[in-house]
Amino acid sequence: MKILLSYLRFTVLLFPLLAMQSDKPLRVIFFGDSITQAGVGQTGYITQLRAMLQDKGLGDQYELMGAGIGGNKVYDLYLRMDEDVLARKPDIVFIYVGINDVWHKATHGTGTDYDKFLKFYQAIIKKLQDNNIRPILCTPSVIGERTDYSNEQDGDLNRYANAIRVLADQHSLTLVDLRKDFQKYLEKHNKDNEEKGVLTRDRVHLTEAGDKFVAEEMMAGLLKK
Amino acid sequence: MKILLSYLRFTVLLFPLLAMQSDKPLRVIFFGDSITQAGVGQTGYITQLRAMLQDKGLGDQYELMGAGIGGNKVYDLYLRMDEDVLARKPDIVFIYVGINDVWHKATHGTGTDYDKFLKFYQAIIKKLQDNNIRPILCTPSVIGERTDYSNEQDGDLNRYANAIRVLADQHSLTLVDLRKDFQKYLEKHNKDNEEKGVLTRDRVHLTEAGDKFVAEEMMAGLLKK
Amino acid sequence: MKILLSYLRFTVLLFPLLAMQSDKPLRVIFFGDSITQAGVGQTGYITQLRAMLQDKGLGDQYELMGAGIGGNKVYDLYLRMDEDVLARKPDIVFIYVGINDVWHKATHGTGTDYDKFLKFYQAIIKKLQDNNIRPILCTPSVIGERTDYSNEQDGDLNRYANAIRVLADQHSLTLVDLRKDFQKYLEKHNKDNEEKGVLTRDRVHLTEAGDKFVAEEMMAGLLKK
Amino acid sequence: MKILLSYLRFTVLLFPLLAMQSDKPLRVIFFGDSITQAGVGQTGYITQLRAMLQDKGLGDQYELMGAGIGGNKVYDLYLRMDEDVLARKPDIVFIYVGINDVWHKATHGTGTDYDKFLKFYQAIIKKLQDNNIRPILCTPSVIGERTDYSNEQDGDLNRYANAIRVLADQHSLTLVDLRKDFQKYLEKHNKDNEEKGVLTRDRVHLTEAGDKFVAEEMMAGLLKK
Numbered sequence: 054m055k056i057l058l059s060y061l062r063f064t065v066l067l068f069p070l071l072a073m074q075s076d077k078p079l080r081v082i083f084f085g086d087s088i089t090q091a092g093v094g095q096t097g098y099i100t101q102l103r104a105m106l107q108d109k110g111l112g113d114q115y116e117l118m119g120a121g122i123g124g125n126k127v128y129d130l131y132l133r134m135d136e137d138v139l140a141r142k143p144d145i146v147f148i149y150v151g152i153n154d155v156w157h158k159a160t161h162g163t164g165t166d167y168d169k170f171l172k173f174y175q176a177i178i179k180k181l182q183d184n185n186i187r188p189i190l191c192t193p194s195v196i197g198e199r200t201d202y203s204n205e206q207d208g209d210l211n212r213y214a215n216a217i218r219v220l221a222d223q224h225s226l227t228l229v230d231l232r233k234d235f236q237k238y239l240e241k242h243n244k245d246n247e248e249k250g251v252l253t254r255d256r257v258h259l260t261e262a263g264d265k266f267v268a269e270e271m272m273a274g275l276l277k278k
Numbered sequence: 279m280k281i282l283l284s285y286l287r288f289t290v291l292l293f294p295l296l297a298m299q300s301d302k303p304l305r306v307i308f309f310g311d312s313i314t315q316a317g318v319g320q321t322g323y324i325t326q327l328r329a330m331l332q333d334k335g336l337g338d339q340y341e342l343m344g345a346g347i348g349g350n351k352v353y354d355l356y357l358r359m360d361e362d363v364l365a366r367k368p369d370i371v372f373i374y375v376g377i378n379d380v381w382h383k384a385t386h387g388t389g390t391d392y393d394k395f396l397k398f399y400q401a402i403i404k405k406l407q408d409n410n411i412r413p414i415l416c417t418p419s420v421i422g423e424r425t426d427y428s429n430e431q432d433g434d435l436n437r438y439a440n441a442i443r444v445l446a447d448q449h450s451l452t453l454v455d456l457r458k459d460f461q462k463y464l465e466k467h468n469k470d471n472e473e474k475g476v477l478t479r480d481r482v483h484l485t486e487a488g489d490k491f492v493a494e495e496m497m498a499g500l501l502k503k
Numbered sequence: 504m505k506i507l508l509s510y511l512r513f514t515v516l517l518f519p520l521l522a523m524q525s526d527k528p529l530r531v532i533f534f535g536d537s538i539t540q541a542g543v544g545q546t547g548y549i550t551q552l553r554a555m556l557q558d559k560g561l562g563d564q565y566e567l568m569g570a571g572i573g574g575n576k577v578y579d580l581y582l583r584m585d586e587d588v589l590a591r592k593p594d595i596v597f598i599y600v601g602i603n604d605v606w607h608k609a610t611h612g613t614g615t616d617y618d619k620f621l622k623f624y625q626a627i628i629k630k631l632q633d634n635n636i637r638p639i640l641c642t643p644s645v646i647g648e649r650t651d652y653s654n655e656q657d658g659d660l661n662r663y664a665n666a667i668r669v670l671a672d673q674h675s676l677t678l679v680d681l682r683k684d685f686q687k688y689l690e691k692h693n694k695d696n697e698e699k700g701v702l703t704r705d706r707v708h709l710t711e712a713g714d715k716f717v718a719e720e721m722m723a724g725l726l727k728k
Numbered sequence: 729m730k731i732l733l734s735y736l737r738f739t740v741l742l743f744p745l746l747a748m749q750s751d752k753p754l755r756v757i758f759f760g761d762s763i764t765q766a767g768v769g770q771t772g773y774i775t776q777l778r779a780m781l782q783d784k785g786l787g788d789q790y791e792l793m794g795a796g797i798g799g800n801k802v803y804d805l806y807l808r809m810d811e812d813v814l815a816r817k818p819d820i821v822f823i824y825v826g827i828n829d830v831w832h833k834a835t836h837g838t839g840t841d842y843d844k845f846l847k848f849y850q851a852i853i854k855k856l857q858d859n860n861i862r863p864i865l866c867t868p869s870v871i872g873e874r875t876d877y878s879n880e881q882d883g884d885l886n887r888y889a890n891a892i893r894v895l896a897d898q899h900s901l902t903l904v905d906l907r908k909d910f911q912k913y914l915e916k917h918n919k920d921n922e923e924k925g926v927l928t929r930d931r932v933h934l935t936e937a938g939d940k941f942v943a944e945e946m947m948a949g950l951l952k953k
Contacts, residue, residue: 128353129394132401158834162383162609163391169354176357197883203890208872208882215878383609384837422658428665433647433657440653578803579844582851608837616838619804626807 078116081275082138084130085149088194088259088267089121096261101268102275115275118143126154126165127173134177139184146186147229147271148177151193151217152257155209171216178224189274190221192232194267197248197256200239204248204256229274231267238266303341306500307363309355310374313419313484313492314346321486326493327500340500343368351379351390352398359402364409371411372454372496373402376418376442377482380434396441403449414499415446417457419492422473422481425464429473429481454499456492463491528566531725532588534580535599538644538709538717539571546711551718552725565725568593576604576615577623584627589634596636597679597721598627601643601667602707605659621666628674639724640671642682644717647698647706650689654698654706679724681717688716753791756950757813759805760824763869763934763942764796771936776943777950790950793818801829801840802848809852814859821861822904822946823852826868826892827932830884846891853899864949865896867907869942872923872931875914879923879931904949906942913941 083089083099092099099119106112120137122129127150138146151170158164165173181188192214197204214232221228235252242251249256252263259267308314308324317324324344331337345362347354352375363371376395383389390398406413417439422429439457446453460477467476474481477488484492533539533549542549549569556562570587572579577600588596601620608614615623631638642664647654664682671678685702692701699706702713709717758764758774767774774794781787795812797804802825813821826845833839840848856863867889872879889907896903910927917926924931927938934942 128357128398131357132353132398157391158387159612160610161391162387162389162612162837163394164388166382166386166388169388173353173357201886201890202877202883203886205884205887207886208877208884209880211876211878211882212880215876385835387612387834387837426661426665427652427658428661430659430662432661433652433659434655436651436653436657437655440651578807578848582803582806582848607841611841612833612837612839613841613844614838616832616836619838623803623807 078114079144080116080118080142081145081147082118082120082141082143083147083149083271084134084138085121085147085191086125086153087121087123088152088257089119089149090123091258092121092264092267093119096264098259098264098267098271101265102271105268105272121149124153125150126157127151127170127177128165131173131177131180134180139180139186143186145189145275146181147189147191147274148174149191149193149229149231150174151210151213152196155193155206155213156196156257158209159205167212167216170213171220174217174220178220178226182224187226188224189227189229190217191229191271191274192217194231194235195239195253195257198235198239198243198251198253199246199248200236200243201246227274227277229270231270234266234270303339304369305341305343305367306370306372307343307345307366307368308372308374308496309359309363310346310372310416311350311378312346312348313377313482314344314374315348316483317346317489317492318344321489323484323489323492323496326490327496330493330497346374349378350375351382352376352395352402353390356398356402356405359405364405364411368411370414370500371406372414372416372499373399374416374418374454374456375399376435376438377421380418380431380438381421381482383434384430392437392441395438396445399442399445403445403451407449412451413449414452414454415442416454416496416499417442419456419460420464420478420482423460423464423468423476423478424471424473425461425468426471452499452502454495456495459491459495526563528564529595530566530568530591530593531595531597532568532570532591532593533597533599533721534584534588535571535597535641536575536603537571537573538602538707539569539599540573541708542571542714542717543569546714548709548714548717548721551715552721555718555722561726571599574603575600576607577601577620577627578615581623581627581630584630589630589636593636595639595725596631597639597641597724598624599641599643599679599681600624601660601663602646605643605656605663606646606707608659609655617662617666620663621670624667624670628670628676632674637676638674639677639679640667641679641721641724642667644681644685645689645703645707648685648689648693648701648703649696649698650686650693651696677724677727679720681720684716684720753789754819755791755793755817756820756822757793757795757816757818758822758824758946759809759813760796760822760866761800761828762796762798763827763932764794764824765798766933767796767939767942768794771939773934773939773942773946776940777946780943780947796824799828800825801832802826802845802852803840806848806852806855809855814855814861818861820864820950821856822864822866822949823849824866824868824904824906825849826885826888827871830868830881830888831871831932833884834880842887842891845888846895849892849895853895853901857899862901863899864902864904865892866904866946866949867892869906869910870914870928870932873910873914873918873926873928874921874923875911875918876921902949902952904945906945909941909945 083092091097094100099117103117106115130150154165154170178188193210196206196210218228239251252260252266254260308317316322324342328342331340355375379390379395403413418435421431421435443453464476477485477491479485533542541547549567553567556565580600604615604620628638643660646656646660668678689701702710702716704710758767766772774792778792781790805825829840829845853863868885871881871885893903914926927935927941929935
């Protein structure tokens, strides 16, 4: 009897420790558009992030997966999230979307209305949380690297980024504020106010330096809390 | 004994008939945008259709419900279909969408890309069929009533309408080809090639005559097969 | 002396005739966008038209010049007409514009409003006529070759083409109704309802066959009246 | 004879002075869109500016005229400048345009391309200068009063405003930098980051306070140099 009690006590004490030392790494999905699609490439931000985690000795703790498709807007993510996200049973999902929602207004007449953007974004958050998945929100980085707020879509991007910031706050979610981070970085490193060539090669898609920068910001978000 | 047999035989013969005369009416939901939202108004097409069915002695067989929201595009229907359609357990759902998907390209820069339109439309059909609900597809009526194909969005609307016709064919679904029906009607009744005032009051939203016309076309679709 | 008088009389009588048979050919400028810019290329419609006129023995009577610039809309023509048209003192000017005015609405958000299109078009006609230059109007050909009115911009193009038809009528000007001509030709030669590959290589810019077809239509317009 | 010479010399010396003290006031035209059209209203900026000049005792020196038409973009100004500006023989012309060039991209698909905007703007400057008229350039004020650069068109407006600043500099013209002035004012007086209600009643068109503010800025520009 005494032995049994001892054993039980031991088990109970040990239990949280065992849970934490689980062999299974956290599965992390990056859910987004063409930037994320390229993220799994040789120098893509997901690939670079994986290497960074290994360098820190955290390689075993995270399993990183890409789920980016070019041209995707927020409702495209919603439509394919069962198949491309939930079915893969992740623990954490980075939502990195919004650029096409703004950009395609000007180039195709098929952007996303602000209120609809919010609705779908919230629906994605809800569905992830209903499945016990932790969402990490990212603001859309840039369409153009000029730092004096003279890139054509700056105003609209800022507006959608603000909305994501509010959502992160309301739901107490980790925020990777790429838009703010890019602005700060570019104020230092884009002295000639060029519209591309520093973090992006074409105003939107990342250079290797851009991928590195995003990987660092993503890591900070992942390790937070 | 002979009487009993007779009675039984009579009952057996009668049975299919009784089944058809089931007490429970078929629940029909009209799923769409502002035209359908107005459809439940005093002279709206759903209201008029209900009266027409009663006149035909079919009032007990169909229960009509509106599920229209102004400004809705195909992906808005998809987002809210669990709550607004599936939860109400309909037998039949009319999908009447596409006008805003085309129109908002020009007025807000937030229309729906053709390929995305198809994807969401198919997803709606699939979800209805997975729930044993019969979809009836409608082509988008008009943005402008001119009959010489000189309404600004005619080309694009025809393209989206063609896609819906193909979907109806592929899935062997009933099609209410409003776009084609409107064109035929207007060729007869819009001799001055006016852009509004016959079936619509503002190029899109229906006059009472327009609601009557849609009600008739919907009834034909409903009673088909 | 008598002989001299005779000679003089003869000359005087002959003079108007000589004037009509002037050695100086009529100078014809084609004023337009990228289609006209390509029109002076090796197989361009202006080059082909020049050859056709020579085949007909009319080579000496017409001097053809191109004045097309890619991306031009009606107001671009107006802005540069002093330099690119009036300064070259033409007798006849073909105005072939409208495609970008409609197309750029969808692709750049920078098309031309219908009423503004009319205003600038009329201003161009007026300025030409004030300078004793004969304008010949052309309707915009196509953006997409499908014949069932399902090319995205068909409705809008038809609307702008209608306006040009009315202007030609109001001002009693020769009209080369390219849009109507293309439609007729394609109904015969585009049986599979393809959106490109018959008269255009990319829905807008002409194949060699397209250039030939335009050259023929332009010749008919040039020789009319 | 000596007296006569003296008199002549005196006159010659006096002449420039007399010219400057001419009885004839300087004719000033405000050339623009709906904001300028409203500028001649009871509380419009032109009306308020006239009163301000009178208060300063400068009422006799300036004759102010409005030439604003709602919906005008840069090329509309160019098209009507002979009739509405040159024919009235002004000494000074304020060019206040650009809002619709940017705004109508999103609302009608008919904004003005950046490079075309520049071309027409330069053509207006040139035509004024060729007629010995002094242009004063104004940057476009605002579409939305939020101060954190989150108004939808902020980026694009900044870009077009930058272009006007460069033009003013290149041509050594007086610049009324309304956009910068508004931003500064709003940072002080729009603490809640509202998108309208301070200097505008609807994000674009001026409140009485807005008209007063513009009048003050215009006066500073007018009296400069």
